[in-house]
Amino acid sequence: MSAAGVSNLQSKRVAIAGLGEIGRTVANKLAQGLPGLSLAAITTRDQAKARAWLDREGIVCPLVALDDLPDHADLVVECAPADILDQICRPMLTAGKQVMVLSASALLPRPDLVDLARAHGGQIIVPTGALIGFDAVSAAAEGTISSVQMVTRKPPNGLAGAPYLVANRISVEGLTSALCVFKGSARDAAAAFPANVNVVAALSLAGIGPDRTTIEIWADPAVTRNCHQIRVEADSASFTMSIENVPSENPRTGRITALSVIAALRKLTSPLQVGT
Ligand SMILES: NC(=O)C1=CN([C@@H]2O[C@H](COP(=O)(O)OP(=O)(O)OC[C@H]3O[C@@H](n4cnc5c(N)ncnc54)[C@H](O)[C@@H]3O)[C@@H](O)[C@H]2O)C=CC1
Ligand SMILES: O=C([O-])CC(=O)C(=O)O
Incomplete structure (x- = not known):
């Protein structure tokens, strides 16, 4: 069984918001181990379904409420429906923490979230996701x-x-x-x-x-x-x-998206960074 969030006191604690197509792949990879990173928490809509999935995968990780994410994590990967972007970003950014945002469409009309990050020393990271270049x-x-x-x-x-x-x-x-x-x-x-x-x-x-x-x-x-x-x-x-x-099980979402998140997370702590 992979123990999440306890491996290294020095590691950056990563939480996942939304345990769907992207969230499950990223959670699995974090639980298997990414250098300098630990899977610290998950927030999801359907707790029973999430708990059953975590048990099946052998992943130990607390399920927490959206508002409690800053207590558990240094960075949240937002991979949830677009309409809860604010609820995920606001507490984390106000606490001066990082959010990796996948629902980029919902970020466009919200420059105030960038202002919030600037004001509190937080950071919004938008990975390349399903795109290129x-x-x-x-x-x-x-x-x-x-x-x-x-x-x-x-x-x-x-x-x-x-x-x-x-x-x-x-x-x-x-x-x-x-x-x-x-x-x-x-x-x-x-x-x-x-x-x-x-x-x-x-x-x-x-x-x-x-x-x-x-x-x-x-x-x-x-x-x-x-x-x-x-x-x-x-x-x-x-x-x-x-x-x-290649579409994933969610036909709207390409399989490469979760892999882009993993690559972006890996880059956060890597001693060698390649690419701009
Ligand atoms: N930037 C990019 O290149 C891409 C971004 N996306 C976006 O990333 C996001 C996630 O995509 P997928 O994983 O494919 O979606 P998905 O629909 O497979 O997963 C979303 C998950 O969020 C959960 N959820 C719903 N309400 C919630 C709540 N209140 N709190 C916590 N979790 C909740 C759902 O139960 C579901 O498991 C979507 O907004 C999607 O549009 C998708 C593909 C590419
Ligand atoms: O941008 C999106 O939401 C998804 C997308 O086009 C892709 O996965 O190719």
Whole structure:
């Protein structure tokens, strides 16, 4: 049985908020051991389900309330539904601690959370998540970027139920050819598809912001992966990047997302850091 949170008094205590697709993978990895990090606590909606899962996996870890996270952890990985971002971030940031935010769409309209981090010496970390190339985008942003354009193609079930589709009565069921369901800014896309394109919200924060970053979203029955293409024009370089993400059990979430979190966590304490 892996003992979480007791291995090393010097280690950074990491909590997981939301034990879904991303949270379970990250919790498992932390319990197996990541250097300098310990799994300190988990907060979840369904305690009985979480307890049963932890027992099955052989992980010992306390289940705690959202408000109690700062007592247990130095860093919380937020991998919960977007609507509780504030409840996770506010206590941690007020306590001067770190939050790794996956629900990047929900962060865009909340610059006050960044102000809160600044005021109390806390930190919000947005990992590359399901995307690619934030090293190059943030390097280019140190110079001048003239445009960042993204095109996302997802299998229709990876977009189904998004608020924008429901409000505009756009059906993606039974499509036989690709349908462009949205074209606009990252800011508008994040509000319209809050659980589907966190990637463009994060990209905009790495680059030129949510109003100048643009995205087209396609529901495409011909693809089986969540496909993202990015084109950046800058005074230092022009580059295109693309990634085809294998969906996890949650069709909206690519498998690479949890691995990106693990890589970002590992980097926090590693004696060798590679990449910007
Ligand atoms: N930044 C990125 O690249 C990506 C971000 N995401 C976002 O990351 C977040 C997590 O994604 P997944 O793990 O795939 O979602 P998921 O739906 O599999 O898991 C979310 C978990 O949060 C739990 N939960 C619900 N209410 C809660 C509460 N009040 N307190 C604690 N836990 C609660 C749910 O029971 C569920 O287990 C979502 O907001 C998603 O949109 C997903 C993929 C990529
Ligand atoms: O950004 C998201 O929420 C998820 C996504 O596109 C992916 O996993 O490829």
